[in-house]
Structures are given as structure tokens and as C-alpha cells.
Amino acid sequence: MNASAPDEGCAGSVRDREIVAARVIVTCPGRNFVTLKIETRSGVYGLGDATLNGRELAVASYLADHVVPNLIGRDAGRIEDTWQFLYRGAYWRRGPVTMTAIAAVDVALWDIVAKLAGMPLYQLLGGRSREGVLVYGHANGRDIEEASEQVGRYIEKGFRAVRAQCGVPGVHKPYGVARGKAYEPAESELPVETVWSTPAYLNVVPQLFERLRADHGPDIELLHDVHHRLTPIEAARLARDLEPYRLFWLEDATPAENQRAFELIRRHSVTPLAVGEVFNSIWDAKHLIEAQLIDFIRATIVHAGGITHVRRLADFAALHQVRTGFHGATDLSPVCMGAALHFDTWVPNFGIQEYMFHTEETDAVFPHDYVFREGRLHCGERPGHGVDIDEALARKFPYRPKQLPVARLADGTMWDW
Ligand code: GCO
Ligand code: MG
Numbered sequence: 001m002n003a004s005a006p007d008e009g010c011a012g013s014v015r016d017r018e019i020v021a022a023r024v025i026v027t028c029p030g031r032n033f034v035t036l037k038i039e040t041r042s043g044v045y046g047l048g049d050a051t052l053n054g055r056e057l058a059v060a061s062y063l064a065d066h067v068v069p070n071l072i073g074r075d076a077g078r079i080e081d082t083w084q085f086l087y088r089g090a091y092w093r094r095g096p097v098t099m100t101a102i103a104a105v106d107v108a109l110w111d112i113v114a115k116l117a118g119m120p121l122y123q124l125l126g127g128r129s130r131e132g133v134l135v136y137g138h139a140n141g142r143d144i145e146e147a148s149e150q151v152g153r154y155i156e157k158g159f160r161a162v163r164a165q166c167g168v169p170g171v172h173k174p175y176g177v178a179r180g181k182a183y184e185p186a187e188s189e190l191p192v193e194t195v196w197s198t199p200a201y202l203n204v205v206p207q208l209f210e211r212l213r214a215d216h217g218p219d220i221e222l223l224h225d226v227h228h229r230l231t232p233i234e235a236a237r238l239a240r241d242l243e244p245y246r247l248f249w250l251e252d253a254t255p256a257e258n259q260r261a262f263e264l265i266r267r268h269s270v271t272p273l274a275v276g277e278v279f280n281s282i283w284d285a286k287h288l289i290e291a292q293l294i295d296f297i298r299a300t301i302v303h304a305g306g307i308t309h310v311r312r313l314a315d316f317a318a319l320h321q322v323r324t325g326f327h328g329a330t331d332l333s334p335v336c337m338g339a340a341l342h343f344d345t346w347v348p349n350f351g352i353q354e355y356m357f358h359t360e361e362t363d364a365v366f367p368h369d370y371v372f373r374e375g376r377l378h379c380g381e382r383p384g385h386g387v388d389i390d391e392a393l394a395r396k397f398p399y400r401p402k403q404l405p406v407a408r409l410a411d412g413t414m415w416d417w
Contacts, residue, residue, distance in 0.1 A: 011077055011113045011114075011116035011117040012040075012042055012044070012077075012116035014075050014077070015041060016040060016041060016042035016044070016116065017040050017041075017042070017075050017076040017077045017112070017113075017116065018040060018041040018073065018074075018075065018076070019038055019039070019040055019071045019072055019073065019074050019075075019076050020039055020040060020041050020072065021038075021039040021072070022036065022037065022038045022039065022063075022067075022068045022071045022072070022108075023036070023037050023039075023068075024036055024050070024060045024063050024064045024068070025037060025389060025391060025394055026056065026057070026060055026399045027365060027394035027395070027397045027398075027399070028397045028398060028399050028400045029359065029361035029362045029364065029365040029393075029394070029397040030358075030359035030361045030362050030397075031184060031186065031330060031331065031359075031362070031402070032051065032053075032056045032186075032399055032400065032402060033049070033051045033056075033333040033362070033365075033366075034049070034050040034051045034052075034056050034059055034060050034063075034104075035047055035048070035049060035050060035051075035104075035333065035335055035389055035394075036048045036049075036050050036063055036104035036105060036108050037108070037389065038071065038076065038105070038108040038109065038112065040076050040112055040116075042116065044112055044115050044116055045108075045112065046076070046107070046108035046109060046110070046111030046112035046113075046115070046384065047107070047108055047111055047335050047385075047387060047388070047389060048103065048104035048105060048106065048107035048108035048109075048111070048306070048335065048339075049103070049104060049107065049301075049302045049332065049333040049335040049336035049339070050063060050100055050101060050103070050104035050302070051100075051302060051331055051332065051333050051336070052096055052097065052100045052303065053186055053329075053331035053404060054186050054402065054403040054404045055096070055097065056399070057399070058097045059097050059100045059101050059104070062097050062098065062101040063101045063104060063105075066090075066101075067086065067101055067105060070085070070086070070089075071105065076109050076112045076113065077109075077113055077116075079106065079109045079110060079113065079308060080308060082105060082106070082109060083102060083105075083106055083305070083306070083308045083309070086101075086102045086105060087102060087305070094280055094281045094283070095280060096278075096280050096303055098280075099280035099281065099303060099304055099305045099309075100280075100302060100303050102305050102306060102309075103301060103302050103303065103304065103305050103306035103309075104302070104306070105306070106305065106306025106307055106308050106309070107301060107302075107306050107307060107335070107336075107339045107385065110124070110306075110307050110308075110339070110385070111339075111384040111385050112384075114383055114384045114385070115383040115384040117383070118383050119383055120342065120379065120380065120381050120382065120383060120384070120386065121339065121342035121343075121379075121384060121385045121386075122342040122343070122345040122346045122379060125307070125311070125342065125343065125346040125347075126346050127346065128345055128346065129345065129346055129347065129348055129350065130345060130350065131376075131378075132373065132374075132376030132377065132378045133341055133344040133345060133350070133353050133376055133377045133378070133379070134160065134161060134350075134351075134352050134353065134375065134376055135159070135161065135328075135352065135353045135354070135355035135372070135375070135376060135377050136159065136161035136162055136163050136221065136223055136248070136352055136353075136354055136355065137154045137157070137159045137161075137162050137163070137355060137356070138162075138163050138165075138176070138183060138356050139151040139153070139154050139162050139163065139164050139165075140164070140165040140166065140176050140177045140178055140183060141166050141167065141177065142166070142167040142177060143166060143167050144166050144204070144207060144208050144211050146166070147164050147165065147166035147208060147212075148164075148208075148211050148212055148215045148216070150164075151164055151212055151215070151216055151220070151222075152215070152216065155216060155220055158372075158373070158374050158375050159220075159375050160220065160221060160375035161220070161221035161222075161223065161248060161352060161375070162220060162221070162222060162223070163222075163223040163224065163225060163251075163354075164208060164209070164212055164222060164223070164224060165177055165224065165225065166204065166208050168197065168200045168201045168204050169200055169204065170197055170200050171194075171195060171196060171197050171200055171201065172194055172195040173192060173194040173195070173405070174194070175194070175225075175227045175229070175407075175417070176225060176227065182330075182356075182357070182359075183356075184330060185404055185405055186331065186402040186403060186404050187402065187405075188402065188403070189400075189401045189402065189403065190403060191403045191404060191405050191406045192405040192406075193405070193406055193407075193408060194405050194406070194407045194408070194417065195407070195408055195409070195410060196229060196407040196408065196409055196415045197409070197410060198229065198230065198234060201229065202230075202234065202237065202238055202241075205224065205238060205241075205242070206238075206241040206242060206245075209222060209224070209242055209245035209247070210244075210245065212245070213244075213245050213246075218246075221248040221352075222245065222246075222247055222248060223247060223248045223249050223250075223251065223274075224242070224247060224249075224250055224251065225251040225252060226238070226250065226251060226252050226253045226254075227251075227252055227416075227417070228252045228254065228255045228256075228416040228417075229407075229415065229416055230253055230254050231254060232254045232261040232262070232264040232265060233264060234254075235250075235253035235254040235264075235265045236264055236265045236267070236268035236269060237268070238250070238253065239253060239265055239268065239269035239271040239273070240268050240269040240271070242271050243269060243270060243271055247271055247272065248272065248352065249271075249272045249273060249274040249295065249296055249325065250271050250272070250273055250274070251273075251274045251275065251298070252274070252275055252277070253265055253273060253275075255416055256275050256276075256278075256279075256284070256288065259284075259285070259286070259287040259288045259293070260287065262275070262288055262293035262294060263291070263293060265293075266293050272295040272296065273293070273294045273295055273296070274294065274295065274296035274297075274298050274325050275288065275294050275296075275297070275298060276294075276296075276297045276298035276299040276327075277298045277299070277300060277303075277327035277329075278303070279297075279298075279299045279303075279304055280299075280303055280304050280305065281304060281305065281309070282309065282312055282313045282316060284299075285297055285299065285313065285317075289316060289317050289320050289322050290320060292320050292321070292322070294322060295322060295323065295351075296322065296323050296324065296325035296351045296352070297313065297314070297317050297322055297323075297324055297325065298325050298326060298327050298354075299313055299326070299327075300326050300327040300328075300332060300336065300340070301326070301336055301339050301340050301343060302332055302333075302336040303327075307339060307343060310343065311343070311347075314343075314347050314349060317349060318348060318349040321349075322349070323349045323350060323351030323352075324344070324347055324349060324350050324351050324352075325351045325352045325353070325354070326340050326343075326344065326353050326354065327354055328340065328353055328354035328355050328356060329354065329356055330356045330357075330358055330359075330362075333358075333362070333366060334358060334362065334363065334366035334368045334387050335366060335385070335387045335389075337355075337368070337370065337387070338368050338369075338370060338379065338385040338386045338387035339385045339387075340353060341353070341370050341377055341378075341379035342379050342385055342386075344377075344379075345379050353377065355372070355377060361397065364390065364393060365389060365390055365393050365394050365397065366387055366388065366389055366390075367387070367388045367390060368380075368386055368387040368388070369381075369382050369386040369387075370386060370387075404417065405417055
């Protein structure tokens with residue numbers, strides 16, 4: 001498709017929208033991020049996040065070597081056609097690397113079209129459905145005491161929903177518990193080895209939530225992430241044990257490659273279930289949604305093919321009263337967060353948005369206009385998704401290889417991290 005096609009649409013002319021350049025920017029302001037910048041003949045550019053934690057350079061190469069050459073000369077306004085071209089055209093479908101690369105292009109194009117139309121992105125999607133986006137923060141502690149204090153600090157900051165994780169007696173380097181100032185799992189060049197014990201974990205988590213309800217009362221929304229560690233029947237037991245504490249959700253209770261595994265959990269418990277941060281496609285969630293085995297879908301714009309695909313997923317979920325609860329860990333860049341907040345501001349079946357704070361260096365490299373107020377994030381009114389990149393500053397933070405940890409049982413058996 002080239003710029004000599006007849007003029008169409010209202011967001012600039014086809015000539016204005018012609019893609020003249022696209023570049024991949026890799027930077028490490030505290031952690032690694034991959035960003036795609038697409039430039040049009042009009043001078044208007046768009047940004048898309050392409051970060052896949054621990055596998056960043058695979059997406060950078062996929063984009064630079066295999067996608068960018070296809071973009072030059074295309075009409076940035078043909079967002080759907082470009083999505084289909086990259087998805088169907090590659091022949092090799094789905095998978096985290098492919099879908100993250102497609103997402104980066106897709107979000108950059110939505111950003112360009114919204115800027116050319118002079119509209120904040122949520123307006124282009126269908127307009128505002130709510131005044132702000134309910135977010136949950138991450139409290140954690142080495143033990144129950146410390147985790148409860150941290151939940152208190154989040155409540156003081158204005159959060160209405162808090163995820164809580166705590167250390168597990170006898171477990172070395174437990175998931176979700178900070179060892180430094182902030183929790184950041186991708187901490188070394190080769191994976192850190194952690195040790196896992198299901199019995200110790202199943203023992204401590206109900207005690208944690210009993211304490212949190214006693215300390216903080218019935219109104220604060222509480223969430224917990226199992227991070228794929230349990231078998232379906234163990235997950236069913238935990239979900240049932242947690243019922244008295246009325247969680248907002250129990251996340252990734254068991255791995256979901258086998259979507260039917262969730263039938264077992266559902267049979268035993270009414271604790272709401274969330275899953276999907278590692279999903280790349282609507283197909284990963286099809287049975288989970290159709291059979292109403294989950295309550296929240298956590299697929300995220302950056303890893304599931306961008307706004308174009310996640311919109312399809314959210315609409316499908318809405319048919320089954322499943323709400324969105326997008327992943328928003330620090331390994332998703334502010335560019336993804338900006339796009340997600342515009343999406344959350346529009347999507348009718350919104351549930352909640354995860355929100356971890358980025359470092360000051362990250363915020364400086366990615367200037368943005370979203371703000372936190374009274375438990376909610378508010379996207380800005382600037383045209384596009386409202387997140388930019390300071391390329392000169394980004395260059396001062398070169399890529400540093402980092403991988404996510406792995407987990408083993410006490411006898412050395414590999415487990416799910
Ligand atoms: C979450 C996630 C993260 C992931 C991380 C992996 O719920 O926020 O589970 O903590 O582990 O995004 O890159
Ligand atoms: Mg998670």
C-alpha cells in the first residue's frame with residue numbers, strides 16, 4: 001500500500017500519513033525498554049512499546065530486520081490493514097515476540113492517527129466511559145507484619161485497591177517480595193535461582209489475608225498473585241481458603257496453557273479469578289472466557305498485538321461478563337501504560353488496571369501526561385496516547401542484559417517461576 005492511493009479519512013491527507021521512517025530504540029533507564037518510533041511525511045510520529053522482559057533484543061531484531069522494511073511507504077492511517085498484513089503476512093502466527101512486535105507498530109499507528117486528528121486516543125476509540133481508571137498498587141513484605149504495614153502505606157497514598165504478597169517461611173527469594181528499594185525481578189544477567197515450597201505457601205497466604213482484613217477493614221480491595229505456582233486442585237483449595245477475605249481477584253492461580261484447568265478451580269470456589277498476562281492472543285483465552293472460568297482478563301496491549309487485537313479480546317470478554325484487568329508491571333514501559341490508560345478510559349467492560357511506579361530515570365526518558373489522583377489514574381487530553389521519548393536522554397542508558405529468575409523445588413526440580 002503506498003501513498004499514491006486515493007485520499008481517505010479525516011486524519012491528515014494520505015501524503016501526510018505516509019510512513020517515511022521507523023526506528024527501534026533500546027534503552028535502560030533502571031531497566032530495559034524497547035520502543036518503536038514511526039515517522040510520517042507530515043513530521044507527526046507515533047510511539048509503541050515493544051518490551052518483552054528478559055527477551056528484549058529478540059523483539060528489537062524482529063522489528064528492525066523483518067517489520068520496519070514493510071512499513072516504509074505505507075499509509076499510517078490503515079491501522080487494521082497493517083495489523084492483518086503483519087499477522088497473516090508473516091505466516092508464522094502468534095507467540096510473544098511476534099505479537100509484541102505487532103503491538104508496537106499498532107500502538108504507534110493509533111498514536112499517529114490520534115495526533116493527526118487532534119484527539120486524545122480514548123476519543124478515537126469511542127470516547128470516555130469513566131472519570132478515571134481504578135488502579136491497584138503492589139504491597140509486599142518479608143513477612144505478614146511488613147506486608148500489612150505496606151498495605152497501610154498504599155491506603156495512605158490514596159489507593160483503593162492493593163495487591164499483597166509476603167515472604168514464605170523456608171522459601172528462598174519468594175516471588176513478589178522486594179529485596180532492594182523496589183521489587184524488580186529481572187535483576188541479573190543470568191537467571192537467579194529461587195526455591196519454592198507449595199505447602200509452606202498454602203499455609204501462609206490465608207494468614208496474610210486474615211491479618212490484612214483485621215488491620216485494614218472491609219472496604220479496601222485486596223488482590224493476590226500466585227504467579228502460576230499451583231496445580232489446579234491446589235489452586236482450588238487456596239481460592240476456597242481465601243473466600244472469607246473477599247479478594248478482588250486471585251491471579252494466575254495455575255498455568256493456563258490448558259485452559260480447562262480452571263474448571264476445577266471454579267467448581268470449588270467463588271473467589272474471582274484473573275489470568276492472562278502471558279497471553280498473546282484471543283485464542284489463549286477463548287475457552288476461559290466462553291465457559292466463564294475467569295472474571296478478569298489480564299492480557300496487555302504490548303504483549304497481545306496492540307489496541308487492535310486487545311479491543312477484539314475485550315469485546316469478546318464483554319459478551320461473557322468478563323472484565324479487563326491489564327497487566328501493568330514496571331517492565332511495561334510508560335508508552336504501554338499511556339496507551340492502556342486511554343483504552344481503560346474507553347473500554348465498557350473495564351475492571352481495574354495494575355500500576356507499579358517506574359523509576360525517576362524511566363519517567364524522565366518517557367515524559368507523559370497521565371496522573372494519579374485518589375486511587376485512580378487519569379490519562380491526559382493531549383492528542384495521541386500522551387507519552388513521548390527523550391531520545392538524547394535514552395542514549396545515556398545503554399542496554400544491560402537481564403533475565404527473569406527461575407524456581408526450583410527443594411530437591412532441585414524445575415518449577416514455574
Ligand atoms: C504482575 C506480574 C509481574 C511479572 C513480570 C514479568 O502481576 O505484575 O506477574 O510481576 O512477573 O511482569 O516480566
Ligand atoms: Mg502477575
